[in-house]
Amino acid sequence: AQYRSVIKSTLDRVEKAFDNVDPDIAECSVQFGALTILFPSGQKCILSAQPSVEQLWMALASKGIAYHFDYDHDREEWRDDRGEGIEPLAFLQKFLREATGLELTF
Numbered sequence: 001a002q003y004r005s006v007i008k009s010t011l012d013r014v015e016k017a018f019d020n021v022d023p024d025i026a027e028c029s030v031q032f033g034a035l036t037i038l039f040p041s042g043q044k045c046i047l048s049a050q051p052s053v054e055q056l057w058m059a060l061a062s063k064g065i066a067y068h069f070d071y072d073h074d075r076e077e078w079r080d081d082r083g084e085g086i087e088p089l090a091f092l093q094k095f096l097r098e099a100t101g102l103e104l105t106f
């Protein structure tokens with residue numbers, strides 16, 4: 001139950017950040033536990049819940065990037081499972097800024 005609450009909160013924060021974004025720049029939708037950000041070029045960024053392993057997965061297929069994140073309940077944050085110190089929302093902010101010029105806060 002705690003995992004589902006954290007994952008829902010995370011996806012809701014990202015989705016809300018796109019409320020006022022022009023769909024010609026990027027569109028965001030959530031279906032079946034996955035959040036998809038679609039760009040006019042056809043590129044996609046997908047954040048998906050993985051309940052069986054209690055992880056959040058992020059994929060940027062066009063860039064060949066995929067990360068798996070575990071939630072650290074003590075720090076109240078997601079971190080990549082490879083120990084590289086990557087936090088998904090900070091990574092997404094940087095990617096969106098570089099790809100589209102969007103300055104979003106999650």
